[in-house]
Amino acid sequence: MSSSTSDVIAIALAAMLALGTATQLSAQSEPLSARESDPKVMGWMQGFPPPPDKLITQPDSNYFSFPKLRWSVCHLREFLPTEEISRGLGAPVPLPYPSPAEFAALAREIDALTFTPLNASEAMTWEESLYANYTDGMLILHKGQVVYERYFGCLEEGGKHAIMSMTKSITGLLGEILVAEGVLDDTALVRDVIPEIGDSAFATATVRQVMDMTTGVQYSEDYSDPNADIWLYSRAASPLPKAADYSGPDGYWEYLQQVPPDGEHGEAFHYKTINSDMLGWIISRVTGEAVTDLASDRLWTRMGAEQDAYQTVDGKGVPFAGGGVTAGLRDLGRLGQVMLDRGEINGQRLFPAEVVETIAAGGDPSKFAGFPTIPNGSYTSQWWVFHNDHGAYAARGVHGQTIYVDPTAEMVLVRLASFPRAQNGFIDPTSLPAYQAVAEYLMAR
Amino acid sequence: MSSSTSDVIAIALAAMLALGTATQLSAQSEPLSARESDPKVMGWMQGFPPPPDKLITQPDSNYFSFPKLRWSVCHLREFLPTEEISRGLGAPVPLPYPSPAEFAALAREIDALTFTPLNASEAMTWEESLYANYTDGMLILHKGQVVYERYFGCLEEGGKHAIMSMTKSITGLLGEILVAEGVLDDTALVRDVIPEIGDSAFATATVRQVMDMTTGVQYSEDYSDPNADIWLYSRAASPLPKAADYSGPDGYWEYLQQVPPDGEHGEAFHYKTINSDMLGWIISRVTGEAVTDLASDRLWTRMGAEQDAYQTVDGKGVPFAGGGVTAGLRDLGRLGQVMLDRGEINGQRLFPAEVVETIAAGGDPSKFAGFPTIPNGSYTSQWWVFHNDHGAYAARGVHGQTIYVDPTAEMVLVRLASFPRAQNGFIDPTSLPAYQAVAEYLMAR
Known part of the structure; x- marks a missing residue:
């Protein structure tokens, strides 16, 4: 493709x-x-x-x-x-x-x-x-x-x-x-729930910070910027087969494993959709559903x-x-x-x-x-x-x-x-x- | 793609x-x-x-x-x-x-x-x-x-x-x-129900022949033959975006518009899936559903x-x-x-x-x-x-x-x-x- x-x-x-x-x-x-x-x-x-x-x-x-x-x-x-x-x-x-x-x-x-x-x-x-x-x-x-x-x-x-x-x-x-x-x-760190979150900025956030979207994670939705994170997220999320030359994350969860930091956790509310998918992963991990x-x-x-x-x-x-x-x-x-x-x-x-x-x-x-x-x-x-x-x-x-x-x-x-x-x-x-x-x-x- | x-x-x-x-x-x-x-x-x-x-x-x-x-x-x-x-x-x-x-x-x-x-x-x-x-x-x-x-x-x-x-x-x-x-x-010809069926072999079949799969239409399902009709039908049917160089039919109904004849209508039963999609189209045309x-x-x-x-x-x-x-x-x-x-x-x-x-x-x-x-x-x-x-x-x-x-x-x-x-x-x-x-x-x- x-x-x-x-x-x-x-x-x-x-x-x-x-x-x-x-x-x-x-x-x-x-x-x-x-x-x-x-x-x-x-x-x-x-x-x-x-x-x-x-x-x-x-x-x-x-x-x-x-x-x-x-x-x-x-x-x-x-x-x-x-x-x-x-x-x-x-x-x-x-x-x-x-x-x-x-x-x-x-x-x-x-x-x-x-x-x-x-x-x-x-x-x-x-x-x-x-x-x-x-x-x-x-x-x-x-x-x-x-x-x-x-x-x-x-x-x-x-x-x-x-x-x-x-x-x-x-x-x-x-x-x-x-x-x-x-x-x-909700006081646990994400990395304690999902160890394979690795070096993602999410690793050191608490579950509560993810729930309330007060994490310090990079995620830009500037549609005029072709390098904005929203594009990479959308490509990762697409259910269509990936292009042969695509080397980015495959799926929501692989994307979450490579999110860079942006600010400190807990300081402020930032409306970023990736928190919701992080929470979804946490929920599935602890419930098996x-x-x-x-x-x-x-x-x-x-x-x-x-x-x-x-x-x-x-x-x-x-x-x-x-x-x-x-x-x-x-x-x-x-x-x-x-x-x-x-x-x-x-x-x-x-x-x-x-x-x-x-x-x-x-x-x-x-x-x-x-x-x-x-x-x-x-x-x-x-x-x-x-x-x-x-x-x-x-x-x-x-x-x-x-x-x-x-x-x-x-x-x-x-x-x-x-x-x-x-x-x-x-x-x-x-x-x-x-x-x-x-x-x-x-x-x- | x-x-x-x-x-x-x-x-x-x-x-x-x-x-x-x-x-x-x-x-x-x-x-x-x-x-x-x-x-x-x-x-x-x-x-x-x-x-x-x-x-x-x-x-x-x-x-x-x-x-x-x-x-x-x-x-x-x-x-x-x-x-x-x-x-x-x-x-x-x-x-x-x-x-x-x-x-x-x-x-x-x-x-x-x-x-x-x-x-x-x-x-x-x-x-x-x-x-x-x-x-x-x-x-x-x-x-x-x-x-x-x-x-x-x-x-x-x-x-x-x-x-x-x-x-x-x-x-x-x-x-x-x-x-x-x-x-x-069911005695009507397909072309009388769906005029745009054009020169397809289905045009001159009756609705009943389509229902009973006694049409004379070409449709081969020899999986070992890369030119078998099943492959073209599957490509037409795929909901994924078509390849840039694809020039074949897009969707079930476009496929049906270009089916060549194979034998006479009404002579024998041939189990060919395209009849069912032809019937689906006929049904939607007469009911608007x-x-x-x-x-x-x-x-x-x-x-x-x-x-x-x-x-x-x-x-x-x-x-x-x-x-x-x-x-x-x-x-x-x-x-x-x-x-x-x-x-x-x-x-x-x-x-x-x-x-x-x-x-x-x-x-x-x-x-x-x-x-x-x-x-x-x-x-x-x-x-x-x-x-x-x-x-x-x-x-x-x-x-x-x-x-x-x-x-x-x-x-x-x-x-x-x-x-x-x-x-x-x-x-x-x-x-x-x-x-x-x-x-x-x-x-x-």
Whole structure:
């Protein structure tokens, strides 16, 4: 394989790996609107076969760029090898709903809610925000009951959507469960858990520093730099055969064995995806299970899930613990509800309450910087903690994915989206105040 | 991509495409036994990471050769892009079982049944045949109730297994349903359904000839010939980016557009996988649905399935209608039960009874030759019909896959396996008489 073919895949994978950072909210030319870029309107992959200009294929380097990504976020398994996160074989436990009349009345009231976006002067309605954010799915649970549910674009009730870096939060949750159970020592050094990490900068970090992304490890995601680490990581991760002249790391784990240092461990939070894959490796080493199987055993089979989820894998079958999961909207709602209810769902305890307490308490905001839309935040066990009045925390993924848990309002909100730009900093202004508005509405209900 | 890298994948795909023919039952050196080659014994993919000599990867051209295939048959999605055949979101309908005591007693009695393999003089027990056939899963339903169920090798209750050319029988069943419903005219010429089939030899075949594989189309599977059609088909089908110098067909459907003639349509049965993909294309054209979605709508969501199935796709997302499905053992049992009960399951009718009547009646055995273990057989709508005393018919796939329906004994038997050699002709001698023995046992029960 020539390096150019390899690069085609690396580019697409790199797009999937993209950071959630947004230190600059720069302007750019106006993209197609949510309605204009709806994949059904665009006609992607319609027809047997689709016309050539409507085909989206793996060899196409643009399959994960806007507007094609609005189709691809629901179809990753058609491009890449994957592993299943099984829900098991039993009956799903349906989420509770109000009566149809009450549900419709709630939808009307929530759609009409108004809020003022960050850095804006004009108010916007909730429903307008769904289109502004290129929403594909929106689910809101209040006190465990579904109070709002809508599908757009490529997503439908029986479909699944890439959750991008929300994958990290599943990995982090599994790690925190293992810590609470005494299976994983978060004060241990990585090299004590995985001796073959060798001279990698990860060797001397603690498991906790990996979980909280306060390691001092080099990992650049400057897409304009052809030598940026993101490219090497993407090439290592590609499940395609390596080029004959390729001599770099093969797979996520070989990459982690050669990471140079960058700063001191423990000094500051740096959002770097390689920490999540390091944590995934640690988890598999101490449990003897792939993160997919562990997510199935500990979460999907025990929360009444209605769909299997799946996770992309590298060329050696290692799941992408930093961003590879695709799942159903309501199952992500179940996961959020487990968090809100501190480890319980359907009358069953899945893990100790302290797991959620540790995550929700957050870390030291003084170590956290670079996210203007989360000014007082922190990042703990791969979850974003807002340190706001409601004690909210969230899983977040590029292009607008979120599971937002508001313990004060007893609200869980899941948004799946295909926003044209990757960084959530562009989407937060019309999202975070909207979540606060609906939380306040539900509290006053 | 160099053609050598492309060939690596083509070889693996070709292995998956392998024919069910066995005109010669030649001897070969003794392979590892079923117990010796158990993937858990071999240690494939154990450890995080596995040792290099225990890794099975997509770039590894041997991933679908014995003994590695004993692991790979349960893990195809980890190598290849796939599409889901959704079971839907509701509760599965459990299959009925006898009491545990009765189930265990049945197991003991069935295991001890004896039969004489074809062309043999010494008898063998049922249980011995399971190992002789490298069985991964065996399920027997009698009058709709599970009377026997065992898992071996890579398969377990919650797992899935490649069903190889049994995929064809799903495609054929969907085609027959559409014929019965008047959506598909089986007397039409292919070119009238798909005008862009152009000058392909398929153009002048009828839909029925495609369904029954009596077309006169060139398709050679002589693996020793580097110019055999199987290689071109496998290269066309590979989901990997094509080599820069590749100028052949891209995907299953482009391949079908350039098939040369070989003999006259309608004269004789020739087992050629390209017919199944031709039928898949016809089905998608007349329904506007991918075969995966149609299998979900018509079968998986309506038979109480407990697991989603999935199907491998080419580089354009077209499901491999001739061999790409992976599914759970019990769901294949449900499918067999639907056939036995002529379109009904769980008190619901899925399709008209005439669909099964057409298939079970079989075709003209005088057009059928080349399968010494099925001397009086025929092939109708992609199902094998034995024309034996019990009116049995079957779906069959290489390396020992079968759904065997015996209407006289009211028995459905599903075997999933990873026999070292592809052709069922090698496995039939210890299988077909065993099925007859268990059928007679159940009838006398």
